[in-house]
Amino acid sequence: MSLDVAALRESFPSLRSGIAHFDGPGGTQTPRAVGEAIARTLTGPLSNRGTSVASERNADEAVGAFRAAIADLLGADPRGVVFGRSATQLTYDLSRALAKTWVEGDEVVVTELDHDANVRPWIQAAEARGVTVRWLRLDPATAELDVSDLDGVVNERTRLVAVTAASNLLGTIPPVAAIAARAHEVGALVYVDGVHHAAHAFVDIAALGADLFVCSPYKFFGPHCAALAASPALLESLRPDKLLPSTDAVPERFELGTLPYETMAGVTAAIEFIADAAASTVGGRRERLNRAFALFHAHETVLRERIEDALAGFGERVTLHSRAMSRTPTLFFTFADRDAGEAARFLAARDVLAPAGSFYAHEPFRALGVPVVAGMRVGLAAYNDDRDVDRLLEGLADFV
Structure with missing residues (x-):
C-alpha cells in the first residue's frame, strides 16, 4: 500500500x-478536521470540568480523550500524560522539579545534537544546584552523536541524561535505546526530546527507554501545544511548584491553571487524522x-x-x-x-x-x-x- x-x-x-x-x-x-474539532469544542457548550451538566462533561471528556490519544501515539499510560503550552515550558518545569532531588556531586548529561530546549533548562538547573554537566559530542563529519565514551560520560554520578530522539536541524536519529540502557545501568533517568521524531516515526517510549518523553502536536498537524509522557509512579515522586488550592493529583499537579479544552480536542483530532491515513479500520x-x-x-x-x-x-x-x-x-x-x-x-x-x-x-x-x-x-x-x-x-x- x-x-x-x-x-x-x-x-x-x-x-x-x-x-x-x-x-x-x-x-x-x-487539516480541516483539526480546526473543526477546535471550533466545535470551543463553541460548546463548555465550562470548567465537572459532571453536573453537558458543558462540564464536554470539558472533562476533552481532557480524557487528549490523554488517551497521546498515550496511543507514544505507547504511554494515559495517567502519565501531561499537557503543556510548549516542549520548552514542559522541560523547564520538569527540570526544576527534578533538580530538587539533586545534590552537589551529582551529574547530568546533555548532548551537542539537541535543540536548546533540551539543553539550556538542564544546564541552568544544574548550575542552580551545583551539579556538574557532562556532554555527548556531535561528530560534524558524520552528523552522528559520538557515543564512543558513553560509559565514561554516563557514570555512577549521573542523575539524568537528556537526549533528542531526532535532531530538528540535521534529522539525525541517535541510538537513544543504547544511551538509555547505559543510563539505567547507573540508575539515571532519561529525558527524551521527541518533538521532531514524533512527527516522522511510530514512537514506542518503552523501546526507546525514555522515562520522560516530550512532543509537540503542531509538528504533526495539531495545534500549538505540547505533551509529556511518563509513568504515573515517576510523576508521583516529583513535587512541582503549584498553587496551594490546585489539585495534587497526577498528572494534573503539573498542569497550571485552566486547561485549553479546545486545543486538547484539536490534538485528539490530529492523532485521529494520522490514524485514518492508514486507510484501514482494522485494529485499534x-x-x-x-x-x-x-x-x-x-x-x-x-x-x-x-x-x-x-x-x-x-x-x-x-x-x-x-x-x-x-x-x-x-x-x-x-x-x-x-x-x-x-x-x-x-x-x-x-x-x-x-x-x-x-x-x-x-x-x-x-x-x-x-x-x-x-x-x-x-x-x-x-x-x-x-x-x-x-x-x-x-x-x-x-x-x-
Missing part, C-alpha cells in the same frame, strides 16, 4: 494557497498509527532522496550537513559563496517556503563549525508531493 498524497492534501485548506511548504520541522499545516488506533507512519516514512524518504541527489549535483557550491545513517526527512545545508537567508528569500518569492537559520539548535549548529551565520533547512511532511519538490529544486538551481 502507498500513501494517497492527493487525497491527504485535500484535507489541508491552507495548501490551496499555492505555497510549497518545506517548513515542517518548525510546524506543519493543519495505535495499530493504525503504526501503519500510517510506515506510509509516511516511505513517501517522505522517496522525496528526501530526490532532494539529496539534486543537492549532490551542485557539487562544492552546496554542502549537505545531514549525513547520518539514520535520519528523518530533514536536510540542512549551506552554500559555499551565497547567504542562506538570500536563498530563502529567493525561494519565498516563488512561494516555496524553505527557511534559513540555526533553528534554536544552538549546540549542533556551533558543533558543525560552519563559517556562516545560517543554513537552509528543508523539512518534508506527508503532504509534500513531487510537484513541491520540483519547484524547490528548480528554485535552488536558479539561485545557485
Whole structure:
C-alpha cells in the first residue's frame, strides 16, 4: 500500500494557497478536521470540568480523550500524560522539579545534537544546584552523536541524561535505546526530546527507554501545544511548584491553571487524522498509527532522496550537513559563496517556503563549525508531493 498524497492534501485548506511548504520541522499545516474539532469544542457548550451538566462533561471528556490519544501515539499510560503550552515550558518545569532531588556531586548529561530546549533548562538547573554537566559530542563529519565514551560520560554520578530522539536541524536519529540502557545501568533517568521524531516515526517510549518523553502536536498537524509522557509512579515522586488550592493529583499537579479544552480536542483530532491515513479500520488506533507512519516514512524518504541527489549535483557550491545513517526527512545545508537567508528569500518569492537559520539548535549548529551565520533547512511532511519538490529544486538551481 502507498500513501494517497492527493487525497491527504485535500484535507489541508491552507495548501490551496499555492505555497510549497518545506517548513515542517518548525510546524506543519493543519487539516480541516483539526480546526473543526477546535471550533466545535470551543463553541460548546463548555465550562470548567465537572459532571453536573453537558458543558462540564464536554470539558472533562476533552481532557480524557487528549490523554488517551497521546498515550496511543507514544505507547504511554494515559495517567502519565501531561499537557503543556510548549516542549520548552514542559522541560523547564520538569527540570526544576527534578533538580530538587539533586545534590552537589551529582551529574547530568546533555548532548551537542539537541535543540536548546533540551539543553539550556538542564544546564541552568544544574548550575542552580551545583551539579556538574557532562556532554555527548556531535561528530560534524558524520552528523552522528559520538557515543564512543558513553560509559565514561554516563557514570555512577549521573542523575539524568537528556537526549533528542531526532535532531530538528540535521534529522539525525541517535541510538537513544543504547544511551538509555547505559543510563539505567547507573540508575539515571532519561529525558527524551521527541518533538521532531514524533512527527516522522511510530514512537514506542518503552523501546526507546525514555522515562520522560516530550512532543509537540503542531509538528504533526495539531495545534500549538505540547505533551509529556511518563509513568504515573515517576510523576508521583516529583513535587512541582503549584498553587496551594490546585489539585495534587497526577498528572494534573503539573498542569497550571485552566486547561485549553479546545486545543486538547484539536490534538485528539490530529492523532485521529494520522490514524485514518492508514486507510484501514482494522485494529485499534495505535495499530493504525503504526501503519500510517510506515506510509509516511516511505513517501517522505522517496522525496528526501530526490532532494539529496539534486543537492549532490551542485557539487562544492552546496554542502549537505545531514549525513547520518539514520535520519528523518530533514536536510540542512549551506552554500559555499551565497547567504542562506538570500536563498530563502529567493525561494519565498516563488512561494516555496524553505527557511534559513540555526533553528534554536544552538549546540549542533556551533558543533558543525560552519563559517556562516545560517543554513537552509528543508523539512518534508506527508503532504509534500513531487510537484513541491520540483519547484524547490528548480528554485535552488536558479539561485545557485
